[in-house]
Amino acid sequence: MPAADAASVETMAGPAAAGAPRRLVLALLGLYGAAALAALPFAARPGPEVTAITPLFVATVLITEVATGFLVLVRFEATRRWSLLLLGAACLFAGLMAVLHLLTFPGAILPGRSMLGMPQAAAWTFLLWMGGYAGLALAAVAAAAFAPGWRVAPAQVRRHGLWAVALVAGLVLGCGLLVTGRVAALPPLMLGQAWTPLNAGMTYGEMVAVAAAILLSLAGAGRRDPIFLWLGLALSALLVANLLSLAGGARYSLGWSLGRLSWAVSASVLFLFFMGQFLRQQQALARAKATLEERVAARTAELTQALGQRDLLLREVYHRVENNLQIVDSLIHAEARPVTDPAALEGFARLRQRVFTLGQAHQQLMRSADLRYFDIAPFLEELVAEIRRAALPGCTVEVLADPVAVDLDFAIPLGLIVTELVAQAVRQEGVGRVAVAFRREAGDAARLTVSDDGPAAPGDLAAGNRLIAGLTRQLGGRIGITREGGTRIGIDLPIPEAA
Known part of the structure; x- marks a missing residue:
C-alpha cells in the first residue's frame, strides 16, 4: 500500500x-x-x-x-x-x-x-x-x-x-x-x-x-x-x-x-x-459521491457557460473577418472602376473571386455547430454559384459533392483551386458545360474533378498555374489531366484525419 x-x-x-x-x-x-x-x-x-x-x-x-x-x-x-x-x-x-x-x-x-x-x-x-x-x-x-x-x-x-x-x-x-x-x-x-x-x-x-x-x-x-x-x-x-x-x-x-x-x-x-x-x-463514500457530483455539475455548468462564451466570441471573430473581407472586396471594386484595360479588369475580377472564397469559408464556419468543421458540399455550391454569374452565355456549371467535414486549413486551399479552375473554364469559348465533383474514396482520400466539354485546353492552363500547383502541394495532392471530348482535371487529396 x-x-x-x-x-x-x-x-x-x-x-x-x-x-x-x-x-x-x-x-x-x-x-x-x-x-x-x-x-x-x-x-x-x-x-x-x-x-x-x-x-x-x-x-x-x-x-x-x-x-x-x-x-x-x-x-x-x-x-x-x-x-x-x-x-x-x-x-x-x-x-x-x-x-x-x-x-x-x-x-x-x-x-x-x-x-x-x-x-x-x-x-x-x-x-x-x-x-x-x-x-x-x-x-x-x-x-x-x-x-x-x-x-x-x-x-x-x-x-x-x-x-x-x-x-x-x-x-x-x-x-x-x-x-x-x-x-x-x-x-x-x-x-x-x-x-x-x-x-x-x-x-x-x-x-x-x-x-x-x-x-x-x-x-x-x-x-x-x-x-x-x-x-x-x-x-x-x-x-x-x-x-x-x-x-x-x-x-x-x-x-x-x-x-x-x-x-x-x-x-x-x-x-x-x-x-x-x-x-x-x-x-x-455516498456523501463524497454526492459532493463530487455537485462539484462536477457546478464545474460542468461553468465550462458550458465558458464554452458558450467562447463559441460566441469565435462566431463574432469569424463574422468580423467576413465583414472585413467584404470591405476588401468593396475596395478592390472601387479601385477597378476607373480601369479600362481588359487584362487589368480580369486581374481585379480574379482577385475579387479569391477574396469571396476566403469570406465564404469563414461564413460556412460561422454557421457550423462546433466552429471547427463544416460540410464541404454547400461551400463548393456557394463558390460555383458565384462564379457562374461570370460565365459566358450558354455555359452551365454543375456541382456534385459528398458531405465531408473539413476545417479552414483544408477548405480554403481547396476552394481557391476550384475557383481558379472553374473561372478558367467558364471563360473559354466553346465551353457549354462545366462539372465540379468532390467524391470521398476508400480510406481517408478524396478526389476533386473539374471537367468541361470545350475544345480549348484549360488543363494546360491549370498545369502551368503556379497558384493551383502550390495549393495542391499544400494539401498533399496530385494533379492529373485527361482529354476525352473536353478536358478533365483530377486532383487526388488526402482528407485530414480530424475530418
Missing part, C-alpha cells in the same frame, strides 16, 4: 478515532457485567439437554471468527503492524478450533457420542481452544500496547500473512491429533457431566490471561486503535462466558448454556465492529 494510504489507515485507527466509541464500550461493559452478576446465582441450575446448542454455537463462532480473522489480516496488510497479525491469527485459531470442538463434543453430530476421540477429548479441546485464543489475543494486545511501532517490512507482508494462516492451521491440526490420539494419556477433565479441579484450575488460569488482555486493551492498546478497544469488549464477553460456565459446574447447566451464548456474542463483537466500519465507509 502507498504511504499515503497507510497513513490514512493509521489516522482512522488513531486516538481520535478511538475516543468516540470508548464511552460506548465502557457502557456496554457495565451492562454486560451487571447481566452476568444477575445470572450467577442461577448458573448452577440444570437446564434442558439441547444437543443442537453446540452446532449452533460452533457455526456462529466459526463464521464470525474466520471472517474477522481475514478482515484483521487485510488491515494488517495496510498497516504492517505485528499486533494485527497476531490478532488475525487469534481469530482464525478460534474459528478453526470451533470445528474440532464440534467433532469431539458428544451428541453434537452423532447421538450419544462424538465423531472423534474419547469423551475426555471435548473437554481438552475446549481448554486448548480457550488457552490458544487467550494466549494469542494477549500477545496481540501486548504488542499493540508496548510496541505499537513494531512493523513488518513491506516486502514481507504477504509472506507473513500466509505463514500466519499456515501456522494456525498446523496448530489446530496438532491439537486435533493430541485430543484424538493421545487423550488417554492426559489427566481427566470431566467426571460424568461435572468438571474436575484440574479443569477448573486451568480454566481460571486462562481467565487470568483473558483478564490481563482486557486491562491492556482498555488501558493502553484501545487508545491507539479502536479495534483493540472493541477486542476488550469481546474478551470481556468471553470472560463472562467462562465465569458462568464454571459457576454452572456441568454441561447443560443454565450457566453452561449462557456461557456458550456469551462466547457467541464475544465472537461476533469484532465482526460487527468491521461491519460498522464498512457501513460508515459506505456512508462516507
Whole structure:
C-alpha cells in the first residue's frame, strides 16, 4: 500500500478515532457485567439437554471468527503492524478450533457420542481452544500496547500473512491429533457431566490471561486503535462466558448454556465492529459521491457557460473577418472602376473571386455547430454559384459533392483551386458545360474533378498555374489531366484525419 494510504489507515485507527466509541464500550461493559452478576446465582441450575446448542454455537463462532480473522489480516496488510497479525491469527485459531470442538463434543453430530476421540477429548479441546485464543489475543494486545511501532517490512507482508494462516492451521491440526490420539494419556477433565479441579484450575488460569488482555486493551492498546478497544469488549464477553460456565459446574447447566451464548456474542463483537466500519465507509463514500457530483455539475455548468462564451466570441471573430473581407472586396471594386484595360479588369475580377472564397469559408464556419468543421458540399455550391454569374452565355456549371467535414486549413486551399479552375473554364469559348465533383474514396482520400466539354485546353492552363500547383502541394495532392471530348482535371487529396 502507498504511504499515503497507510497513513490514512493509521489516522482512522488513531486516538481520535478511538475516543468516540470508548464511552460506548465502557457502557456496554457495565451492562454486560451487571447481566452476568444477575445470572450467577442461577448458573448452577440444570437446564434442558439441547444437543443442537453446540452446532449452533460452533457455526456462529466459526463464521464470525474466520471472517474477522481475514478482515484483521487485510488491515494488517495496510498497516504492517505485528499486533494485527497476531490478532488475525487469534481469530482464525478460534474459528478453526470451533470445528474440532464440534467433532469431539458428544451428541453434537452423532447421538450419544462424538465423531472423534474419547469423551475426555471435548473437554481438552475446549481448554486448548480457550488457552490458544487467550494466549494469542494477549500477545496481540501486548504488542499493540508496548510496541505499537513494531512493523513488518513491506516486502514481507504477504509472506507473513500466509505463514500466519499456515501456522494456525498446523496448530489446530496438532491439537486435533493430541485430543484424538493421545487423550488417554492426559489427566481427566470431566467426571460424568461435572468438571474436575484440574479443569477448573486451568480454566481460571486462562481467565487470568483473558483478564490481563482486557486491562491492556482498555488501558493502553484501545487508545491507539479502536479495534483493540472493541477486542476488550469481546474478551470481556468471553470472560463472562467462562465465569458462568464454571459457576454452572456441568454441561447443560443454565450457566453452561449462557456461557456458550456469551462466547457467541464475544465472537461476533469484532465482526460487527468491521461491519460498522464498512457501513460508515459506505456512508462516507455516498456523501463524497454526492459532493463530487455537485462539484462536477457546478464545474460542468461553468465550462458550458465558458464554452458558450467562447463559441460566441469565435462566431463574432469569424463574422468580423467576413465583414472585413467584404470591405476588401468593396475596395478592390472601387479601385477597378476607373480601369479600362481588359487584362487589368480580369486581374481585379480574379482577385475579387479569391477574396469571396476566403469570406465564404469563414461564413460556412460561422454557421457550423462546433466552429471547427463544416460540410464541404454547400461551400463548393456557394463558390460555383458565384462564379457562374461570370460565365459566358450558354455555359452551365454543375456541382456534385459528398458531405465531408473539413476545417479552414483544408477548405480554403481547396476552394481557391476550384475557383481558379472553374473561372478558367467558364471563360473559354466553346465551353457549354462545366462539372465540379468532390467524391470521398476508400480510406481517408478524396478526389476533386473539374471537367468541361470545350475544345480549348484549360488543363494546360491549370498545369502551368503556379497558384493551383502550390495549393495542391499544400494539401498533399496530385494533379492529373485527361482529354476525352473536353478536358478533365483530377486532383487526388488526402482528407485530414480530424475530418
